[in-house]
Amino acid sequence: MTDRIKKSIELNAPIEKVWHALTNHTAFGEWFRVRLDGPFVVGEKTTGEMTYPGHEGTKWTSMTERMEAPTLFSFRWPHGEDTDLSTSPSTLVEFRLEPTANGTRLTIIESGFETLPEDRRMEALRGNEGGWEIQAGNIKAYVEA
């Protein structure tokens, strides 16, 4: 039991293509379902709005930390009302890429949940409990189809 989420997936695509899908803000928005106002730039804030069905309009703010093509991309997600990273609690999201024989292994690590105040934890999930149950059902249908 730790305070972090770790996800790893094998992608049947070259590492450069995965890097593009992660770091190009338009491509990122397509799979993450968020409309971002501008590109990811190290040390700068990126804003936008979720496009996930049922959660349209939920604000997105991230602060890009590292972009080390094509192996490491990371950003902080502030979770307070105030999205200033110097004052707001946040989680750190890291995308680590490794080339494999058939494509790319992508590992996502999200950490720092212990810093989030309790009244913000649902916002940290960017949705309500019912929404996440629906989303869990979506992935089940997707992977088992």
Next chain:
Amino acid sequence: MSKPEPADPGPVEVFAALGDPTRLSLLTKLSDGQTRSIATLSADTKLTRQAVTKHLHVLERAGLVKSIRVGRESQFGYRPEPITAARSYLDRVSAQWDDALARLKALVER
């Protein structure tokens, strides 16, 4: 006689309480469901009773252990509820990433 159950402090305090090797090992010992005294819990460690007491109180504030007065000494026992709540919190975040990763896979492999 047992103390009143502490209010659910939510996963933040639980994660913070778990983020320490001594507290994790105390919790591991107690997770078999047996209650133990401070003397028992500090017997096979290099820690002083005071140190063990301090760590037990952090765990108690997070709702992870409860203290029960047995005669003249306090016995400590494991409470599983906060772990269940913290796990379901991480499961929900995790489900979000599973869903996003499935879409990323579809995008890069098409």
